[in-house]
Amino acid sequence: MSDLHNLGRPEGANTDRKRLGRGPGxxxxxxxxxxxxxxxxxxxxxxxPAWFEGGQMPLQRRVPKRGFTNNFRTExxxxxxxxxxxxxxxxxxxxxxxxxxxxxxxxxxxILGDGDLKRKITVSAxxxxxxxxxxxxxxxxxxxxxxx
Numbered sequence: 001m002s003d004l005h006n007l008g009r010p011e012g013a014n015t016d017r018k019r020l021g022r023g024p025g026x027x028x029x030x031x032x033x034x035x036x037x038x039x040x041x042x043x044x045x046x047x048x049p050a051w052f053e054g055g056q057m058p059l060q061r062r063v064p065k066r067g068f069t070n071n072f073r074t075e076x077x078x079x080x081x082x083x084x085x086x087x088x089x090x091x092x093x094x095x096x097x098x099x100x101x102x103x104x105x106x107x108x109x110x111i112l113g114d115g116d117l118k119r120k121i122t123v124s125a126x127x128x129x130x131x132x133x134x135x136x137x138x139x140x141x142x143x144x145x146x147x148x
Contacts, residue, residue: 076109076126079103084111085118113132
């Protein structure tokens with residue numbers, strides 16, 4: 001029976017919390033385990049970002065920049081004809097590709113012609129390469145382009 005005057009410790013609470021700043025005899029007196037001065041001895045959030053190099057010129061700024069990055073490039077999730085052959089469906093839509101984890105929800109899809117196709121399928125995609133279109137149509141299938 002536990003009353004307010006004889007409360008016990010909860011189950012698993014078996015270590016004493018080290019009380020900081022309670023004199024030299026405590027083992028954590030004076031600086032409370034923070035050492036002398038420095039950024040980590042100050043109050044508040046002393047965390048620094050993972051890429052911070054202590055004021056040294058950061059690697060990202062030391063390395064020379066080359067080339068050109070087109071920020072307006074259109075990126076496609078690529079699906080090959082061999083991957084379409086592995087699917088069991090005869091009508092392959094964007095939803096089918098997403099269900100089989102071949103396309104991400106907010107990306108465009110391009111079908112490329114790597115591999116062989118032995119059955120008749122209907123494919124809906126945003127873009128199709130010439131070789132993929134030729135292989136799909138040679139197998140008796142058809143290609144439908146989606147709006148980008």
